Amino acid sequence: MEALDKDLRSIQEVRNLIKNAKEAQAKLAEMSQEQIDKIVKAIADAGYEHREKLAKMANEETGFGRWQDKIIKNAFASKQVYESMKDMKTVGVLKEDKVNKIMEVAVPVGVVAGLIPSTNPTSTVIYKTLIALKTGNSIVFSPHPNALKSILETVKVINEAAKQAGCPDGAIAVMTVPTIQGTDQLMKHKDVALILATGGTAMVKAAYSSGTPAIGVGPGNGPAFIEKSANIPLSVKRIMDSKTFDNGTICASEQSVVVEACSKDAVVAEFKKQGGYFLSTEEAAQLGKFIMRANGTMNPQIVGKSVDHIAKLANLQIPAGTRVLLAEETRVGHNVPYSREKLAPILAFYTEDSWEAACERCIEILNGEGAGHTMVIHSENEEIVRQFALKKPVSRLLVNTSGTLGGIGATTALVPALTLGCGAVGGSSTSDNISPLNLMNIRRVAYGLKELEDLVEQAPQTKEEVIDPANAEQLINMIVKRILAEM
Numbered sequence: 390m391e392a393l394d395k396d397l398r399s400i401q402e403v404r405n406l407i408k409n410a411k412e413a414q415a416k417l418a419e420m421s422q423e424q425i426d427k428i429v430k431a432i433a434d435a436g437y438e439h440r441e442k443l444a445k446m447a448n449e450e451t452g453f454g455r456w457q458d459k460i461i462k463n464a465f466a467s468k469q470v471y472e473s474m475k476d477m478k479t480v481g482v483l484k485e486d487k488v489n490k491i492m493e494v495a496v497p498v499g500v501v502a503g504l505i506p507s508t509n510p511t512s513t514v515i516y517k518t519l520i521a522l523k524t525g526n527s528i529v530f531s532p533h534p535n536a537l538k539s540i541l542e543t544v545k546v547i548n549e550a551a552k553q554a555g556c557p558d559g560a561i562a563v564m565t566v567p568t569i570q571g572t573d574q575l576m577k578h579k580d581v582a583l584i585l586a587t588g589g590t591a592m593v594k595a596a597y598s599s600g601t602p603a604i605g606v607g608p609g610n611g612p613a614f615i616e617k618s619a620n621i622p623l624s625v626k627r628i629m630d631s632k633t634f635d636n637g638t639i640c641a642s643e644q645s646v647v648v649e650a651c652s653k654d655a656v657v658a659e660f661k662k663q664g665g666y667f668l669s670t671e672e673a674a675q676l677g678k679f680i681m682r683a684n685g686t687m688n689p690q691i692v693g694k695s696v697d698h699i700a701k702l703a704n705l706q707i708p709a710g711t712r713v714l715l716a717e718e719t720r721v722g723h724n725v726p727y728s729r730e731k732l733a734p735i736l737a738f739y740t741e742d743s744w745e746a747a748c749e750r751c752i753e754i755l756n757g758e759g760a761g762h763t764m765v766i767h768s769e770n771e772e773i774v775r776q777f778a779l780k781k782p783v784s785r786l787l788v789n790t791s792g793t794l795g796g797i798g799a800t801t802a803l804v805p806a807l808t809l810g811c812g813a814v815g816g817s818s819t820s821d822n823i824s825p826l827n828l829m830n831i832r833r834v835a836y837g838l839k840e841l842e843d844l845v846e847q848a849p850q851t852k853e854e855v856i857d858p859a860n861a862e863q864l865i866n867m868i869v870k871r872i873l874a875e876m
């Protein structure tokens with residue numbers, strides 16, 4: 390009875406939020422680029438100003454990650470995302486081609502539904518608000534229930550700043566009673582134009598099957614291949630930094646390491662030197678039981694947890710100073726937990742005979758889980774990088790950088806984003822790092838350049854000109870006739 394009451398309240402709340410968001414969006418659609426940019430800047434500034442408080446709240450509430458890294462994520466989601474879009478034209482006429490007589494006009498999509506994960510709650514709210522508002526859309530958030538408080542606080546902080554900068558009431562809204570039924574209502578509502586879904590696989594699937602256009606992010610599971618020409622100490626450092634950043638909660642983070650047999654010893658030694666601990670077969674089996682839940686999904690008990698916490702959970706004795714746990718693996722599959730996505734400082738370690746075999750292994754891992762997402766290669770051999778780029782089922786092939794920070798565009802020139810499209814192979818409508826450009830439609834105003842007669846003129850004019858291409862004599866006669874006519 391209580392649950393039913395909660396569902397009803399949630400559904401009622403969502404309907405009101407959407408109604409207000411729709412009205413607010415109509416006002417946003419009337420605003421100039423300057424007015425919109427002023428609101429967007431205020432949101433970015435507020436997110437940046439409150440980055441530490443929000444990072445601590447998210448960490449405390451969810452138990453995921455490290456607040457120190459969440460500060461960096463909030464700074465990235467506000468400052469770096471803002472910088473990437475601040476000069477972007479997103480209102481009114483975008484382009485005018487006087488020669489071809491075509492003009493492009495920005496059209497906001499309308500009300501956006503934003504699903505927020507528990508792994509990156511505050512940063513994802515700041516980021517999604519920025520990209521939605523920049524294109525004159527309003528946004529209604531469905532928070533992951535386990536990160537509700539920090540999501541509500543983030544919305545409050547940015548909403549206040551946005552309103553002071555002229556943002557209409559209701560343009561940035563959040564469900565305070567998140568239930569599955571309420572979220573379902575949000576996703577299926579006729580006045581919601583688009584869903585931006587980041588979160589667990591089930592939620593993303595629900596978004597895709599709602600009937601509303603959706604941009605979702607499938608699971609990551611990116612391998613990192615250390616090719617033999619790579620700078621091994623630097624490659625290992627980048628992987629360690631990436632895998633320990635916020636205790637591995639970002640979906641572009643590395644999930645396995647692949648090496649060639651000839652460089653295995655050097656790579657293993659370097660991992661050990663930098664705080665990697667290789668689990669024995671028994672230890673790996675012991676920890677393996679905690680990686681997935683009985684239903685085959687990632688176990689929140691290990692997600693975003695420190696190595697010490699995970700070792701205690703699995704009753705493992707590990708050396709002090711350990712930063713990442715590694716398990717040697719030779720198999721890939723749904724029932725092989727180390728070959729799956731583990732948003733925690735745990736890595737699978739594969740050894741292959743050649744770079745070609747490593748290439749095939751990476752494809753196998755990605756086809757098992759994470760197709761369309763991201764992978765990393767460390768190599769100084771341009772030719773091998775090119776071969777990798779041609780073959781891998783990923784939307785981002787990162788080279789000589791960290792998966793986590795490279796994938797989101799913090800250490801690469803990719804578009805700064807916390808929602809990473811996985812392309813058709815990953816069930817997503819786009820392979821982009823999602824930016825304002827994915828949240829607006831373009832109305833093309835096209836002037837007529839030709840009349841029907843102009844089209845007819847291009848067709849063969851006389852009967853004798855319709856020739857059989859195989860008939861060389863006929864072709865030569867026709868060309869001679871034309872030349873004589875022109876003399």
Ligand SMILES: CC(=O)SCCNC(=O)CCNC(=O)[C@H](O)C(C)(C)COP(=O)(O)OP(=O)(O)OC[C@H]1O[C@@H](n2cnc3c(N)ncnc32)[C@H](O)[C@@H]1OP(=O)(O)O
Pocket residue numbers: 504505506507508509531532533534535567568569572587588589590592606638639640641686687688689692732806807808809
């Ligand atoms: C760029 C990036 O890095 S984005 C990274 C985003 N990726 C992820 O978040 C990884 C995928 N996430 C997950 O696998 C999981 O969320 C975990 C493992 C992190 C956490 O697991 P859990 O705490 O059990 O949360 P889970 O997502 O499964 O949801 C718990 C419950 O909340 C519900 N829920 C989740 N989101 C919402 C929502 N927006 N509204 C309403 N209910 C929700 C779920 O349906 C589930 O309900 P149930 O218990 O009745 O089945």
